[in-house]
Amino acid sequence: MIERHKHLLIPLAQGLVFKRLIQYAKPHWQWLLVAFLLLVGGTASQLIGPILIQIFIDDYLTPRIFEVQALLILGIGYIVLHIASAVMNYFQSLLFQKTALEIIQELRIDIFSKVERLGLSFFDQFPTGGLVSRITNDTEQVKELYVSVMAVFVQNIIFLIGVFIAMFYLNVQLALFCLVILPIIIVIMQLYRHFSSKYYSEMSEKLSQLNARLNESIQGMAIVQIFRQERRMNREFQKTNQEHHEAWFKSIKLDGLLLRPAVDFISIMALVLVLSYFGITSLNSPVEIGVLYAFVNYLDRFFEPVNQMMQRLSIFQQAIISAGRVFRLMDHDELAPVKQGSEEPTVKFGEIEFRDVTFSYDGKQDVLKNISFKVRQGETLALVGHTGSGKSSIINLLMRFYSINKGQILIDGTPIEQYSDEELRSKLGLVLQDPFLFVGDIKHNIRLYDPSITDEDVVEAAKFVHAHGFIERLPKGYETPVGERGSTFSSGQRQLISFARTMARNPKILVLDEATASVDTETETEIQIALEKMRRGRTTIAIAHRLSTIKDADQILVLHQGEIVEHGTHGELLDQEGLYHKMYLLQQGAEKLEEITVED
Numbered sequence: 001m002i003e004r005h006k007h008l009l010i011p012l013a014q015g016l017v018f019k020r021l022i023q024y025a026k027p028h029w030q031w032l033l034v035a036f037l038l039l040v041g042g043t044a045s046q047l048i049g050p051i052l053i054q055i056f057i058d059d060y061l062t063p064r065i066f067e068v069q070a071l072l073i074l075g076i077g078y079i080v081l082h083i084a085s086a087v088m089n090y091f092q093s094l095l096f097q098k099t100a101l102e103i104i105q106e107l108r109i110d111i112f113s114k115v116e117r118l119g120l121s122f123f124d125q126f127p128t129g130g131l132v133s134r135i136t137n138d139t140e141q142v143k144e145l146y147v148s149v150m151a152v153f154v155q156n157i158i159f160l161i162g163v164f165i166a167m168f169y170l171n172v173q174l175a176l177f178c179l180v181i182l183p184i185i186i187v188i189m190q191l192y193r194h195f196s197s198k199y200y201s202e203m204s205e206k207l208s209q210l211n212a213r214l215n216e217s218i219q220g221m222a223i224v225q226i227f228r229q230e231r232r233m234n235r236e237f238q239k240t241n242q243e244h245h246e247a248w249f250k251s252i253k254l255d256g257l258l259l260r261p262a263v264d265f266i267s268i269m270a271l272v273l274v275l276s277y278f279g280i281t282s283l284n285s286p287v288e289i290g291v292l293y294a295f296v297n298y299l300d301r302f303f304e305p306v307n308q309m310m311q312r313l314s315i316f317q318q319a320i321i322s323a324g325r326v327f328r329l330m331d332h333d334e335l336a337p338v339k340q341g342s343e344e345p346t347v348k349f350g351e352i353e354f355r356d357v358t359f360s361y362d363g364k365q366d367v368l369k370n371i372s373f374k375v376r377q378g379e380t381l382a383l384v385g386h387t388g389s390g391k392s393s394i395i396n397l398l399m400r401f402y403s404i405n406k407g408q409i410l411i412d413g414t415p416i417e418q419y420s421d422e423e424l425r426s427k428l429g430l431v432l433q434d435p436f437l438f439v440g441d442i443k444h445n446i447r448l449y450d451p452s453i454t455d456e457d458v459v460e461a462a463k464f465v466h467a468h469g470f471i472e473r474l475p476k477g478y479e480t481p482v483g484e485r486g487s488t489f490s491s492g493q494r495q496l497i498s499f500a501r502t503m504a505r506n507p508k509i510l511v512l513d514e515a516t517a518s519v520d521t522e523t524e525t526e527i528q529i530a531l532e533k534m535r536r537g538r539t540t541i542a543i544a545h546r547l548s549t550i551k552d553a554d555q556i557l558v559l560h561q562g563e564i565v566e567h568g569t570h571g572e573l574l575d576q577e578g579l580y581h582k583m584y585l586l587q588q589g590a591e592k593l594e595e596i597t598v599e600d
Contacts, residue, residue: 017324021145024107028099035095039155042088045081047162050301052078054170054294092155100146108139111330119336120401121361129212134329137207138322145319149312156305163302170294174277178299181270185306188262192254192313199251200314200321206244208325213237251314263310267303274299337403340417347419347427349377349412350508350539352398357407359393367393369562371407375555380540382550384580385559391543393562395513398541400424411509429507433514433545435498437486442471443478445486446500453504461504465530467496492527499530510534512542547584556580 025032056074060066112135123131167175217224217233224233274295352375359368368390375381383391396402397409400416409416416424437445446461447453458478462468470493474480486494502510512531528549534540544550551570558566558573558580566578573580 017320017327020327021142021323024103025099025146028102031095031099035092035099036154038088038092038095039158042085042092043155043159043162045085045088046159046301047166047298049078049081049085050294050297051166051169052081053297057293089155096150096154097147100143100150103146104139104143107142107326108135111135111139111326114330114332117335118332119334119403120396122332122334124361127208127212127215129210129215130208131329132215133208133211134325137211138204138326141204141315141319141322142326144315145323149316149319152308152312153316156309159305160302163298167295167298170298174274174295177273177277178270178302181266181302184266185263189310189313192310193317195254196251196314196317199247199254200318202247203244203251203318204321204325206240206247209240210237210244213240263303263307267299267306270299270303271296337400337417339420343418344420344423345412345414345418346423347411347508350427351375351377351412352381352509352539352541353408353410353413354394355408355410357394357397357404357409359397359402359405361393361402363405366405367562368397371562371564373555373557373564373567375539375541377539378537379554380535380542380550380552382542382544382553382556383559384544384547384550384556384583388561389559390562391559392513395430395511395541395543398511399428399430426505427508428511429502429505429509430511431495431498431502431513435486435494437482437489437494437497439482439484441476441479441481442474442497445482445497446478446504448501450505457504458500461500462496464503464533465496465499466526467493467500467530470496495527496530499527499534503534508538510538510540512540514543514545547580547587558583 052074056071060071060074115131115135164175164179167178213233213236217237224230354371354373357368357371358366360366367388371390371394373381383394385391397404398416400419400421411419411424438448443455443458446458455478459468462471462478471478471480482488486497489497542550542553544553544556547570550556553570556566556568556570556573557564558578560579566573566576566580568576574584
């Protein structure tokens with residue numbers, strides 16, 4: 001990841017992260033309140049049980065008083081309390097978990113919505129696998145916080161408070177002694193949080209790197225295999241996986257030291273303290289067996305929720321770290337350019353003008369320098385130049401994928417910043433060199449779920465670009481399934497489908513980014529016919545790879561290192577015998593050589 005995105009790795013304060021997570025729970029406060037009341041009721045029912053047994057032992061069993069009615073009330077009361085506790089705990093757990101799942105659903109929608117609003121400059125630099133990891137793995141960890149941790153923490157904290165209330169009811173002095181345990185447990189928790197946060201942060205980052213490497217390997221598997229890069233990719237994957245494993249192992253060792261063993265040791269010491277107290281007390285006065293039973297019972301019940309919380313503390317730490325990564329992404333301000341001003345202009349003619357436009361991707365090196373040109377309605381402007389000359393950057397700025405550093409871009413005399421996204425995207429049609437098709441079928445790839453485009457419009461658009469013929473020959477026609485990225489179709493077929501998708505929206509401006517560069521000569525002829533029809537009556541800007549395809553362009557701009565070095569028609573540029581002339585001669589020689597090779 002480059003320097004500009006390093007802040008996405010900086011941990012957020014855990015208190016701030018937790019506060020933001022609680023904010024997501026606010027809209028659900030009614031159900032959480034009901035769950036909390038049920039929790040209090042269930043906890044109270046559990047805690048009253050030992051007191052009933054203490055009353056039975058000290059008031060009836062020890063003095064051998066067996067009043068049937070009183071014993072019956074105690075027995076029925078104990079059973080009723082147990083059943084009530086089970087019912088209330090079931091429903092409070094159900095409500096807590098239902099609310100937790102709804103909160104995570106909202107969080108995932110929020111982060112995905114934010115990602116969709118980020119500018120292309122962000123996606124140019126941030127690894128796709130790492131991004132997927134934050135939206136899926138990290139939010140899954142946050143879900144565990146709500147489902148497995150917060151409900152348990154709330155329940156056990158309420159239970160601990162109840163235990164101490166019951167202890168004070170039985171013996172104030174001994175209960176005060178037991179209060180000393182709390183600071184020790186809190187210290188252990190803080191130590192655990194301090195060390196585990198480092199390990200879990202490292203684990204999450206290494207998991208993101210694993211996903212990034214996996215995504216890169218799968219997408220580039222053809223290149224990996226053809227250049228025999230399997231061993232290198234395997235070594236790099238193993239290295240990252242080993243680092244992830246080591247971070248996990250550190251956390252496991254920490255868990256083994258500061259979680260259950262430490263609490264078990266404290267619980268044994270507390271039990272020794274209680275038994276010693278009753279043993280010393282028995283030397284001077286009789287000990288009530290029921291009080292002893294109840295106190296030991298409560299002590300045992302005290303450490304069970306503490307153990308549960310300690311065991312979930314690791315989940316809590318992982319969730320907080322993951323939530324911090326999610327919130328850092330949600331706070332990222334590298335947004336896509338948006339409309340400015342209150343006016344609502346519309347694109348009526350499609351006239352385009354660049355005025356002294358300068359642009360840089362990284363803020364350091366300009367890829368476009370003082371670019372100026374004008375394309376009138378219905379004209380075709382071709383952009384040519386060597387790789388890295390700035391052709392695609394002009395297209396990216398026209399589509400408003402990036403913000404301009406200096407200068408102005410106008411459509412119909414209005415600055416591009418004043419158009420709404422809906423107006424701009426609906427009036428500009430973009431066809432890329434490598435067309436992207438979505439999983440679904442051909443009809444949905446042309447319509448893209450736009451309700452204003454009917455099935456008749458889909459067929460008409462396909463006929464217009466000469467795609468209808470090959471689609472009709474497919475087994476299911478327009479219902480033919482499309483695999484990931486349209487891998488089951490040839491490059492020419494994918495390109496024709498993308499043409500149909502663009503023409504179904506009838507744009508005022510057509511932008512072609514080397515639309516014929518990746519197709520064979522025979523398919524190119526068919527595509528050129530489709531392009532000729534598409535360009536009629538529309539303002540067109542085309543990046544040309546093959547100069548023979550732009551001979552009839554109204555204007556041709558020759559770019560070199562981000563600057564316009566030549567400007568004119570095909571004939572005018574050949575007469576100048578400059579860079580365009582050299583490029584044309586080189587291509588003509590290559591094409592003639594190719595023809596000779598094919599004939600031989």
